[in-house]
Amino acid sequence: MKQYKIIIVENDEDEQMFMKEGFDSSGLFFIVAQLKNGDGLIEWLGNHNDELPDIILSDLNMPGKNGYDIITEIKNNPTWSNVPVIITSTSSTRTIIDKCLSMGAADYVVKPDTFVEYVPYVKNLHRLIEEKQLVK
Amino acid sequence: MTTNCNLLLQGITDGIVMLDVDGYISYSNPAVSAITGYSSDDLLNKHLTIFYSSSDESIKAEYELGISLKKGKFLSEGWRYRKDKSRFWCEMLLSPLYDEQKRHIGFSCILRDVTEKKKDEIELRQNEQRYRLMVQGVRDYAIFMLDTTGHIISWNEGAKRIKGWSANEIIGKHFSNFYTAEDLEDKKPERELRIAVSTGKYEEEGWRVKKDGSVFWANVVITALFNEQNKHIGFSKVTRDLSEKKESEEKLRQSEERYRSLVEQVTDYGIFMLDEKGKIISWNEGAKRIAGYEANEIIGKYFSIFYPDEDVLNGKPSYELKVAKAEGKYEEEGWRVKKDRTLFWSSVVITAVYNNDGIHIGFSKVTRDLTERKESEKALRESYQRYRELTEELRHTNAELSYANQELEQFTSIVSHDLQEPIRSIKSFLTLIDMKLGERENATLKTYIEKAINSANRMKQLIQNLLHYSQLSKGELMQQQMNVNDLINEALQNLKGSIENTKAQILVEADVQEIEGDRVQLVQLIQNLVSNALKFTDGDTPKITIQCKKERDEVKFSVTDNGIGIAESDLKKVFEIFKRLNTEKEYPGTGIGLSICKKIVDRHQGQIWPESKLGKGTTFHFTLKQENTARPLTQ
Numbered sequence: 144m145k146q147y148k149i150i151i152v153e154n155d156e157d158e159q160m161f162m163k164e165g166f167d168s169s170g171l172f173f174i175v176a177q178l179k180n181g182d183g184l185i186e187w188l189g190n191h192n193d194e195l196p197d198i199i200l201s202d203l204n205m206p207g208k209n210g211y212d213i214i215t216e217i218k219n220n221p222t223w224s225n226v227p228v229i230i231t232s233t234s235s236t237r238t239i240i241d242k243c244l245s246m247g248a249a250d251y252v253v254k255p256d257t258f259v260e261y262v263p264y265v266k267n268l269h270r271l272i273e274e275k276q277l278v279k
Numbered sequence: 280m281t282t283n284c285n286l287l288l289q290g291i292t293d294g295i296v297m298l299d300v301d302g303y304i305s306y307s308n309p310a311v312s313a314i315t316g317y318s319s320d321d322l323l324n325k326h327l328t329i330f331y332s333s334s335d336e337s338i339k340a341e342y343e344l345g346i347s348l349k350k351g352k353f354l355s356e357g358w359r360y361r362k363d364k365s366r367f368w369c370e371m372l373l374s375p376l377y378d379e380q381k382r383h384i385g386f387s388c389i390l391r392d393v394t395e396k397k398k399d400e401i402e403l404r405q406n407e408q409r410y411r412l413m414v415q416g417v418r419d420y421a422i423f424m425l426d427t428t429g430h431i432i433s434w435n436e437g438a439k440r441i442k443g444w445s446a447n448e449i450i451g452k453h454f455s456n457f458y459t460a461e462d463l464e465d466k467k468p469e470r471e472l473r474i475a476v477s478t479g480k481y482e483e484e485g486w487r488v489k490k491d492g493s494v495f496w497a498n499v500v501i502t503a504l505f506n507e508q509n510k511h512i513g514f515s516k517v518t519r520d521l522s523e524k525k526e527s528e529e530k531l532r533q534s535e536e537r538y539r540s541l542v543e544q545v546t547d548y549g550i551f552m553l554d555e556k557g558k559i560i561s562w563n564e565g566a567k568r569i570a571g572y573e574a575n576e577i578i579g580k581y582f583s584i585f586y587p588d589e590d591v592l593n594g595k596p597s598y599e600l601k602v603a604k605a606e607g608k609y610e611e612e613g614w615r616v617k618k619d620r621t622l623f624w625s626s627v628v629i630t631a632v633y634n635n636d637g638i639h640i641g642f643s644k645v646t647r648d649l650t651e652r653k654e655s656e657k658a659l660r661e662s663y664q665r666y667r668e669l670t671e672e673l674r675h676t677n678a679e680l681s682y683a684n685q686e687l688e689q690f691t692s693i694v695s696h697d698l699q700e701p702i703r704s705i706k707s708f709l710t711l712i713d714m715k716l717g718e719r720e721n722a723t724l725k726t727y728i729e730k731a732i733n734s735a736n737r738m739k740q741l742i743q744n745l746l747h748y749s750q751l752s753k754g755e756l757m758q759q760q761m762n763v764n765d766l767i768n769e770a771l772q773n774l775k776g777s778i779e780n781t782k783a784q785i786l787v788e789a790d791v792q793e794i795e796g797d798r799v800q801l802v803q804l805i806q807n808l809v810s811n812a813l814k815f816t817d818g819d820t821p822k823i824t825i826q827c828k829k830e831r832d833e834v835k836f837s838v839t840d841n842g843i844g845i846a847e848s849d850l851k852k853v854f855e856i857f858k859r860l861n862t863e864k865e866y867p868g869t870g871i872g873l874s875i876c877k878k879i880v881d882r883h884q885g886q887i888w889p890e891s892k893l894g895k896g897t898t899f900h901f902t903l904k905q906e907n908t909a910r911p912l913t914q
Contacts, residue, residue, distance in 0.1 A: 157704065204697070233699040236691070236746050257707035259714070 144269070147278060150176045152184050152201035152213065158258060165261025171269040181208020185216060188223055195226055197278045200268070203232040203243070211246060218247040227277045229268070249277045294390035297376070300383055302327045302344050314369075314392045316362035327388065330359040330369070344386060347373035359390070368397035421518040424504075427511055429454050429472055441497075441520045443490030454516065457487045459494060475501040475514055484521060496525040549646035552632070555639055557582050557600050569625075569648045571618030582644065585615045587622065603629040603642055612649060624649045691749055698742050706735040737869075744871040748856065751878045757797040763789045763827050766798070770805035777813050783821035785809075790828050796883050796903055804879045805838070807872040808899050812840035814866055815897070833885065834905050839898040845891040853889055876901070 149172045153159045159177055166172045175196045178184045184199070185208065199217065203210035210230050217223045227249030232239070240251045250271060255264045272278055288295060294311035296304055304322045312318055315330060322329065328340045347353035352374045359369035370391040378384050414422050414435050421438030423431055430453050434446035442449075442457060449456070455468040462468070462485070475481040480502045487497040498519040506512050542550050542563050549566030551559055559582055562574040570577070570585060577584070583596035590596070590613075603609040608630040615625040626647040634640050709732045716725055767787055771778065778785065794801075805825070812823045819841060826837040845853060849860050854877040859870040876899075880887040884904040891897035 155700070155704070157707075161707075204700070233703050234746075235743070236750060238750055254703070257703065257710045259707060259710055 144171060145273075146171060146173050147197040147269070147272060148173050148175045150174075150178065150184065150187070150196045150199045152178045152180065152199065152205070152210075154179050154202060154205040158202075161258035161261055165265045168262060169265040169269070171265060179207075180205040181210075181213045181216065184208075184213060188220075192222060195223065197226075198249075198272065199226055199228045200231055201228060203230050203234070203239070210243065210248075214243065214246045214248050225279065229272075229277070250275065294392075296322070296327070296388040296390065298327055298344075298386040298388055300385050302340060302386070304329075305385065311390060314361075314367065314390055315359075321362065330390070332358065332360055332366075343371075343373055347386060348375045348383065351375070356393070367392045368394040419519065421516075423516055425454050425472075425501075425514040425516055427513055429468060429514070432513065438518070441489075441495070441518060442487075448490075457518075459486055459488055462486075471499075471501055472514065475503045476511060479503055487518065496521045547647065549644075549648075551644055553582050553600075553629075553642040553644055555641050557596060557642070560641065566646065569617070569623065569646060570615070585646075587614055587616055599627075599629055600642060604631045604639065607631055615646070624653050687749070691746060694742060694746060699739065702735050702738050702742070706732060706739070709735065741869050741871075744869045744875070748871055748875050748878065751800070751875065751882065756882050757799070758795055759798055760793055760795055761798050761801070762793055763791050766794075766801055767805060767825055767827075769802050770809060773802070773806050774809055774813065777810065781813050781816070781821050783813055783823055786822075786824045788824065788826045790826075791834050794827075794834050794903060795905060797879075800879045800882065801903075804876050804901070805836070807876050808838040808901075811872060811899075812838055812842060812897070814868070815840070815842040815861070817843050817894075830902070832905055833902040835900060835902045837898050837900045839896065841896045844893045844895050844897050845889060846893045850889055850891065854887070 149166070151159070151162055151166070151174060153162060163174060163177065166174055175194070176187050178187055181201075184201070188195070199213070201210050201213050208216070210232070214228050214230070217226060217228050228247070229250045229252060230243045230248045231252045231254055233254050234240075235253045243251050252264070252268055252271070255261055288308045291308065292310050292313075294314045295306075295308045296311055297306035299305050304325050304327065307317075307319050307322045309319075311322065315322075317329070326337065326340070327344070328337045331337075331340060343353050343355060352372060355371050355373075357369060357371075358366045359371070360366050370389075370393050372387075372389040374387045375383055376385045376387055414433075417435055417437045418440055419437055420435075421441045422435045423438050424433040426432050431450050434444070434449055438449075439445055453468075455463060458468055471481045471483075480500060482498075482500045484496065484498050486494045487499070488494055498521050500517045502515045502517075503511060504513050504515055545563055545565045546568050547565055548563075549569045550563045551566050552561040554560050559578050559580055562572070562577055566577075567573060581596075583591050586596050599609045599611075608628060610626075610628050612624065612626050614622045615627070617623060626649050628645045630643045630645075631639060632641050632643050709728055713725065713728045713732065716728065764787065767789065771785065777783075809823060809825070813821050822841045824837075824839040826835075826839070828835050828837075843861075845860065852860065853873050856871060856874040859868065877887055880901045880903070885902040887899065887901035889897055889899050
């Protein structure tokens with residue numbers, strides 16, 4: 144199975160920790176960087192033009208640049224616009240999901256019920272990327 | 280003597296012919312030639328019949344000669360013929376001639392041409408006939424004759440038509456038959472005849488009686504007739520039926536009266552007349568109402584009384600009359616003065632009035648109090664202003680609403696994240712604690728942790744339902760065709776766990792094949808109703824019937840259960856958000872399910888209502904408006 148290079152954007156430190164555990168234990172992803180918000184992501188990308196990830200997984204609601212800002216900035220930057228952005232959030236509200244997709248998100252995945260259930264989440268995410276061929 | 284006799288025979292203008300006993304001419308005087316055109320020689324030895332139309336007339340001539348012989352003379356009148364075959368009206372006197380021995384020796388015949396006289400007579404006769412026919416034929420006038428005592432002696436067609444009697448019914452009767460009882464009592468017929476005799480004629484208009492007893496308004500002329508000797512011989516009577524004329528006069532009078540009373544009673548317009556100098560000569564109800572004067576206090580006053588002092592000083596009233604007379608009418612709006620000296624805004628039309636002979640006799644003046652109109656115009660303006668203000672307010676409110684809507688969206692976003700996330704964290708850590716505690720730790724502590732996790736779950740459920748509810752009003756309603764059975768099955772599939780746990784019996788009776796609507800929402804709707812039916816039981820096995828029927832342009836669904844039912848007083852409350860009629864412990868839930876149902880039905884332009892009795896189960900009915908796509912199953 145292909146291992147994808149991933150950047151995770153999440154402001155909650157606890158969540159970040161459990162996510163890292165989930166991703167690392169699965170072996171399906173290689174975490175390139177974990178960032179706290181859009182500002183951090185843009186800064187990181189600006190400094191690492193040669194090492195772009197296969198995929199960006201971003202929370203939606205964050206202080207500073209949030210998930211929507213990230214979609215817009217990635218889409219509008221010719222260098223990064225090929226990197227798919229998957230939004231992940233606790234909300235399963237249809238209008239929010241639709242808004243993200245219409246703005247250009249590659250997909251939207253609802254976060255697991257608790258932090259402790261990240262392993263099935265990561266597996267599901269990998270299957271999704273494969274099935275929909277989100278990474279070109 | 281003989282010479283004298285000869286001269287007489289030669290000079291006399293009457294034709295004298297001597298005939299022998301057989302009627303042959305032995306002598307004719309020159310007058311005969313003058314009358315007949317035959318010379319004496321022509322006639323000599325010719326028979327008398329030479330003057331007759333043809334020889335066949337010899338019988339007639341023989342007869343006439345015979346009569347004259349018998350009676351001593353025979354006078355006849357008739358057509359006789361000249362030599363040129365023209366005829367003349369001839370008076371012929373035949374007398375036998377005797378000699379001294381009394382022997383019959385022939386006849387004398389005197390011929391007289393009376394054609395001229397006859398012509399007059401014929402003409403007269405023809406005239407009389409014509410006249411009689413004319414009188415008889417006149418239909419519009421009853422023309423008849425009375426004798427000196429008033430008895431009817433002739434009757435014409437008009438008399439028959441107007442009075443109704445035929446000639447044979449009325450001739451010989453007295454003309455008083457045509458009079459009313461009052462007139463008879465008054466001896467009017469006799470009086471009329473007396474007047475006619477003394478003055479030559481009597482004329483009047485009055486009521487007369489027809490054969491059928493009805494009366495008519497008649498014009499009557501009775502003329503006394505005198506003969507050439509000036510002897511009174513009777514009366515002619517000419518009667519004309521004036522009922523129609525009378526009727527039209529009556530109509531005119533009534534119409535005038537109606538018009539006058541109409542004008543007098545009009546209250547919205549002051550309508551009155553001025554004489555040519557501007558003096559008020561009539562006054563109506565409207566004028567009284569508008570200007571405040573009674574008719575008796577204003578008639579005779581000069582109309583400038585209605586004008587403000589300034590107008591009077593400027594000569595405005597007389598100027599207006601001048602214009603009205605010159606141009607036919609004067610029109611304006613302006614201030615006028617009432618009796619109580621208050622002003623009113625008036626519309627005025629002054630029209631010059633002329634009589635039938637074209638003589639200017641005064642003015643009509645129509646006045647209308649426009650104060651009310653002015654006020655209503657003002658009110659209209661004000662209401663328009665108010666409307667504008669309202670529109671402005673509405674626009675403002677709209678802006679506020681749209682702002683509020685944006686805020687609501689932000690709120691939704693906040694709820695969905697900022698509230699959900701801490702709950703998730705709480706739950707996550709509680710779960711971790713629970714995992715770490717393991718079996719050996721304090722059992723009570725573990726129970727507490729479980730309760731905390733349940734609370735977090737419930738909190739999460741509440742937030743999600745609330746979000747769901749708020750999301751229902753947003754966005755477009757998806758209109759899609761779907762199979763009713765599929766729809767119900769999808770809802771039941773989602774409830775598979777609960778249905779299996781409760782061992783519920785579910786009966787589906789769908790008479791409709793397909794409906795149109797938002798599939799996701801409709802699944803949710805049915806699911807919520809069935810879920811309630813499963814939940815609110817008394818421990819009995821739930822028995823649920825789902826029906827779907829077509830009703831006019833709607834489709835009606837009914838979900839019936841055998842559960843605990845709803846008290847009548849609570850029926851109206853079931854759709855209130857967060858309204859829970861039962862305790863959480865007995866029947867867990869968030870109190871949003873039916874609110875969501877109501878909202879979904881509302882969005883589909885339908886109705887939802889419960890039918891229930893406490894302890895007797897509940898049926899929730901809902902309708903969905905269908906344009907034209909709902910098809911019964913049988914089709």
